[in-house]
Amino acid sequence: MPQLATLLAQAGRQTDPLTGAISTPIYQTATFAHPAVGESTGFDYTRSANPTRKALEDAMTAIEGGVASFAFASGLAALSTLICLFNQGDHLVVAEGSYGGTYRLLDQVFARFGISATYVPVTDTAAFAAAIRPNTRALLVESLSNPCLAVPDLPALAQLARDNDKLFIVDNTFLTPYWLRPLDLGDGLGADIVVHSASKFLAGHNDTIAGIVSVRDPALAERVGYLQNAVGAVLAPQDAWLTLRGLKTLALRLDAQQRSTLAIARWLQTQPQVKHVYYPGLEDDPGHARLQTFASGFGSVLSFELADNAAVARLVEGVKLIAFAESLGGVESLITIPAVQTHANLSAEERLRLGVTDTLVRLSLGIENADDLITDIATAFSLHK
Known part of the structure; x- marks a missing residue:
């Protein structure tokens, strides 16, 4: 076969x-x-x-x-x-x-x-x-x-x-x-x-x-x-x-997207504005070892926690290459605030219990150059400090 x-x-x-x-x-x-x-x-x-x-x-x-x-x-x-x-x-x-x-x-x-x-x-x-x-x-x-x-x-x-x-x-x-x-x-x-x-x-x-x-x-x-x-x-x-x-083109896209996602996840871990990064491709992620037992990849979506709502607003309003939009998996990178978009129909108490806080941001990485995406995020982080 x-x-x-x-x-x-x-x-x-x-x-x-x-x-x-x-x-x-x-x-x-x-x-x-x-x-x-x-x-x-x-x-x-x-x-x-x-x-x-x-x-x-x-x-x-x-x-x-x-x-x-x-x-x-x-x-x-x-x-x-x-x-x-x-x-x-x-x-x-x-x-x-x-x-x-x-x-x-x-x-x-x-x-x-x-x-x-x-x-x-x-x-x-x-x-x-x-x-x-x-x-x-x-x-x-x-x-x-x-x-x-x-x-x-x-x-x-x-x-x-x-x-x-x-x-x-x-x-x-x-x-x-x-x-x-x-x-x-x-x-x-x-x-x-x-x-x-x-x-x-x-x-x-x-x-x-x-x-x-x-x-x-x-x-x-x-x-x-x-x-x-x-x-x-x-x-x-x-x-x-x-x-x-x-x-x-699924295989080509996913290979490229996963490489960028891992690079950006590691970079986010070094940023003082970021409290926590969720991505099973990171070696210290709780799901890293488990996922390797039955899957051959880790995906190209990551989430991360920022310090406060103001930092979230600066990020989503400051990025230029990454669109503030729902959905994921496309060739263009997207940024989403799950609490007010994908999971807005859940109660505030349920969202908090599931870790879907108001300061949680989800990134779906596309096929753009990873360095360009990092520069885009870094520039947004630096706005209005």
């Missing part, structure tokens, strides 16, 4: 046998003509299947090592469809420190339909075990917590899910299949389902909203495929093509 970087570069290649086009065509059509009564080309209506979307889904299946993949209109559309696997009265155990939209979806939407969730510390496997009830149906965890980048023990959680006959769902947005393939964690263990906000690293250019689900069991894949069609929150052909385009 080719190496992962090769699979990424070849994603969607030669999927048009009629012309031999190297780039998958954008099949911008709602419906498809049938050859004759009782016959089909395999495509009937774009909500159900579209050749451009199928090229992306097939590529992700090969990249993830699963049996099937499904593309959705956003990461939250993907997660919403997955939660439709469950019934009224079902219960999920969810890692604390998840994306704020995950909390909002579970607590303010699906809770109204009788699906409940218990949140436990992401690094505490025993807490996951203690939270399992007779009506628990799944464990849901992110491969790195957002925004403090804590590292869960994914193999132990996979074993826990198997021992208790629960689904194990991993949101792998932060690490991507280039650094981690949760469907195969070794020793026959792995997630049952992997979900991505493909808007982030997979598409990679801050120009697309998309979600991906990959599944390792055929029967479960059939259920997810049914829900994809029934719920209808599918990825449009143009966005599927943009995501395929992003996959082709």
Whole structure:
């Protein structure tokens, strides 16, 4: 089997046998003509299947090592469809420190339909075990917590899910299949389902909203495929093509982004304005050794604590190369204040308990020159001392 970087570069290649086009065509059509009564080309209506979307889904299946993949209109559309696997009265155990939209979806939407969730510390496997009830149906965890980048023990959680006959769902947005393939964690263990906000690293250019689900069991894949069609929150052909385009450079982008992230994390540790840096690529980070046991990289997102709100304001208003914007994983570097952006829907008490303070800043490093980014941050730090 080719190496992962090769699979990424070849994603969607030669999927048009009629012309031999190297780039998958954008099949911008709602419906498809049938050859004759009782016959089909395999495509009937774009909500159900579209050749451009199928090229992306097939590529992700090969990249993830699963049996099937499904593309959705956003990461939250993907997660919403997955939660439709469950019934009224079902219960999920969810890692604390998840994306704020995950909390909002579970607590303010699906809770109204009788699906409940218990949140436990992401690094505490025993807490996951203690939270399992007779009506628990799944464990849901992110491969790195957002925004403090804590590292869960994914193999132990996979074993826990198997021992208790629960689904194990991993949101792998932060690490991507280039650094981690949760469907195969070794020793026959792995997630049952992997979900991505493909808007982030997979598409990679801050120009697309998309979600991906990959599944390792055929029967479960059939259920997810049914829900994809029934719920209808599918990825449009143009966005599927943009995501395929992003996959082709994923390996190159992530290698460059991770190098810059480690350099900037080490530099931030030397700055008097910075109280603490969260990044598992640092040797003294609590998750450094654990992550190395099941992943091949540390990601290109870091967070750090500043002294006060005034320092945060000076930074976000002073940087010129780094945009003050939500999201992550694109070629352009972004700076975010999680307490007022990604996690604003949580209560102040909950944010404080999770370490999402008003002075916590998250950086998603792009492919710019690392020295230029350091100069940009240093200049902002020096303003109005």
